[in-house]
Amino acid sequence: MIPTLFRLVKVASAFKWWMVLASILGFLTIGSSIGLVMTATYIVAKAALHPSIAELQMSIVGVRFFGIMRGVLRYFERVISHDVTFRLLTHFRTWFYKSIEPLKPAEMMKFRSGDLFTRLLNDVQNLENVYLRIIAPPLVAVMISISTFILYGLFSWYAAFVLIIGLLFAGIGIPLLSAKLRKGLGEKLVLLRSEMNIVAIDGIQGLADLLVFNQADDHFSHLKAISKQYVNIQRKNMLIESLLGALSVLTLNLTIVGTLLILIPRVSSGALDAVYFSVLVLGVIAVFEAVLPIPEAIQNLEKSLKSADRLFEVIALQKQEKQPPAYNFLREKFDIRVEGLSFCYDKNQGMVLDDIDLDLSMGRKVAIVGPSGSGKSTIVNLLLDFWPYDQGKIYYDNKELTEYNRDLILTKLSVLPQNIYLFSTTLRDNLLLTRPTTQDSVLNDMVNKIGLGLKINNLPDGLESWVGEMGYRFSGGERQQIALARTFLKDAPILILDEPTANLDPITEMEILQVIRTLSERKTLLMITHRLTGLTDMDEIVVLVEGRIIERGSHRKLMAKKGYYYQMLQIQEDVFIG
């Protein structure tokens, strides 16, 4: 817990001066509050002795001064501390992105799932409170406690001790009690919330199935029951919180009682000037203002530390090797060769790829076909250096892949990944992702070539149309076309297309295949596909089944052989896409 806190503070340390400033302002604000109450009481107590008005003049100015200062200082304290908070949030976000961006793609693929990312981003969000609700309150409380302890000590050290005991109980005892009472509640809440989320998402996305199976009532009663539990625990939590709030106020009042008990005999004995008696007693009320936010701070601390722990864990995942690559240069045109490549994701599971040879000499057109799960996309991941391979070699321009910087390699490749991801931004931004400087004429030309021109013209906002959640507002085929367009816009010497014609209707498919043919004319083309269409003029077709190459050759050769390729084609010919 403590090491996490230190690491967290270290990450936040870029803003330490801002935080110091905000804390000092916080201290002065509460100080003004105390000053206001004390001078006001002083005026009243002094006046009761009927002195000349001149003796009150200073205090009258003082009371106004503190009154105004309290408001003004609090304003600046709030503005600065919130500003720091948001700066910190930006800082944490970029820090997290910076830490996660260089992760090995292999590691990244493991948490591609939306839930995990959502959780991580919530964790980052939780850190937002680090200054405002965690660092600042105890800092201010300590400053106030020390200075008022000294102040009260000037009059009576006993009273000072009573005050500090009251403050300690309110600032530390009550939070500890709170932690004890709340034990486990927080975790239960988190669990129930995530459970509620999952059941809600299941219910929303699977509503059709639930209705058809007449299970909607059951499912949603379950959801309601979880919500009920969740609300009940929230309530329990709030009850404890308000109980502790009431206890804090009680502590304050008991501290007043203690102060009375100490100071009354001293007034009677003449050891304490009676005028200051009321001032010190009522001053206690204002001093306690400093410790009231502490219980909340401790609660937030717990939450933030858990979040921080999770984030540090992710960040600790394997980074991309830092050692400098041996080669920083790749020619514009070069050959790629794969020799005896074998690979498995998990040593306990079977081989995903087994002894693969590929010849991707400059300008060669190769297709890898096979049923899903045969390892086709894994080859792409290895060619992109997303996973380290176990056996065999991949050569880029006769040098091993691992000798290069990955980013350098990626500049030479136009890749259409299997899982296409469209960003929730405009269509234009999605298309320009690969080359932001593309001219409008080139962009429009590509959009037309790919068969999206008409569709886009019909959209009310054209290229500025928003691509919805996961690009949902576009059909699967259209999303595919968008992804293809941006891949082609990159215009690199090597094209790697993973399932370029997935989700396309036959007519669009034919058109797209034609586009691929034209655009790859002077390029190396590696096409991964489960559609056996448009492969007739490939230099080589590689049939991959369960990680092994079982057939290879030209279309004509494979058809004549009447093997696996031929059978797959039979199945496909039976299908018409509607």
Next chain:
Amino acid sequence: MNLDKNLLALLKTTKIPFLLTILFALFATVMIILQADTLSYVLNDVFLADKKIHQVSSLIIYFTIYSILRAIFSWLEHSQANKTASYIKQELREQLVDKIVRLGPVFTRSEESGEISNTLTAGIDSLDAYFSQYLPQLLISVLVPLTILVFVFPIDLLSGIVFLITAPLIPLFMFLIGNSADKLSKKQWKKMSRMSAFFLDVFQGLLTLKIFGRSKDYLHKISEVSEDFRRSTMKVLRIAFLSAMVLELVAALSTAIIAVEIGLRLLYAKMIFREAIFILILAPEFYQTLRLLGTRFHAGMEGTAAAERIFKLLHLSETNEESAMLRQEKVSSKLIIFRNVTYTYPGAIHRALDRVNIVIEPDKKIAFVGPKGAGKSTLTYLLLKFMVPDSGEILISDFPLNSIEPEFWRAQLSWVSQDPFLFHRTVMDNIKIARPLATDEQVYIAAQKAHIHDYITSLNNGYDTLLGERGIRFSGGEAQRITLARAFLKDAAILILDEPTANLDPEIEQKITEAIDELSRNRMVITIAHKLKTVKKADIIIALSEGKVVETGSHQSLMEKGTIYRKMVEARGV
């Protein structure tokens, strides 16, 4: 002033805890006044009357008792406020859930599912502060100052007047500043959810960014978006803080004015010390409630912003409202007739179905074919009662489908969709959803028929394997076979089948085809067909285009005279 009618209406059902909240707040206030009273006597007696500690001990004991009672009442006050909020949160969540079900799958598919579930969970949670803090405070900050005034006026008219004049300033400023802050805050809420969506988007698309060598650029973009958010939020907050400052200044200066005022009157012996100190103790309490209103107003604002989204959902119009209670239905001879059925999706320009007439005779196998967007899925959705035709009607053995109870009707249907949804449950539960009372044995048999049993048993946890984000993901072919297993388990009289896409693994394709053939035996089958083999097996092929039925007949006859169908057959494979 920040009082949402929809939100206030919710209070009607929880009047008692809400009123108790106010009542306990009043009790607590009375205790505060009594505390001030006894404390002022103690201070007075010691300061001016030179009393010793034993002479004021009973007063100190009273003070202690009032303190304890005050703590109890204030706790009860919060407890009742939470009761109100808890009740309303649960109530609203239930209403929202029911609403989503009534809006149906056509709605949930068109909306962003994440946003709906977010409204359902976090959105409703953010109403808490509105009901447990803001609303009660609104009443309390009127009642408590009034109570204090009742005690102050008899003692010191002038202080009472100062209180009375300064008090309304606080709500007034709040109102003036609050209105513009309210608008800004709503905007801010939208901005915040858009910003979180942006970060999620960037992280989810990180691999894509990497592939295109853009991931480093996005660091800059993240900080830009985040900083932009900071600036705009600070704009909102500055206004909120400014309003808070004005409130504090009013409160602080009023305390100062009162201190000076009573000080001067004391000086000239127009007032006695005890009364002066009594008023001085109460002054901060008097303004405290009003100041609290300021902070809680802010907390409440977030709630009203979320409420907007909640009530927008709750007030969406539903089509499926007529009472459909008919259960009597001749199961044996199901003649399904579409008569002049027209349907347009909400917000769409073109009709998805345009005066469609179809007759499906009992126990026949029907295949719908047609290009994308022809209306095939819409037909099945109507048949599944996910929505109601805009005009025309669907008759089931002469009974209008509209009048048949949905549960009763759906009990007789099995539906295999093309993009199967698997729930975050175990494999067993995912199959059993088709028939929850089925025995494990029956599930095994269904899975065997769907050719997925062997695969399931090969998993480490077998049928207890958890699916979804926390468990494992099934491939498309596996998920398809799970939905087939569901259909086997349900064994309904009518099968609506959105034919699974072909699987190029000859072995798996074979398995799925076999399973579907087996499933199709002895029942009415309505297929959205994608394979020639399937179409050839159909009794009647109905070809659709742009929402209209264009051709009907057998494969043979359509190949001879048809146009669209023949084109599709000829274009297949390629």
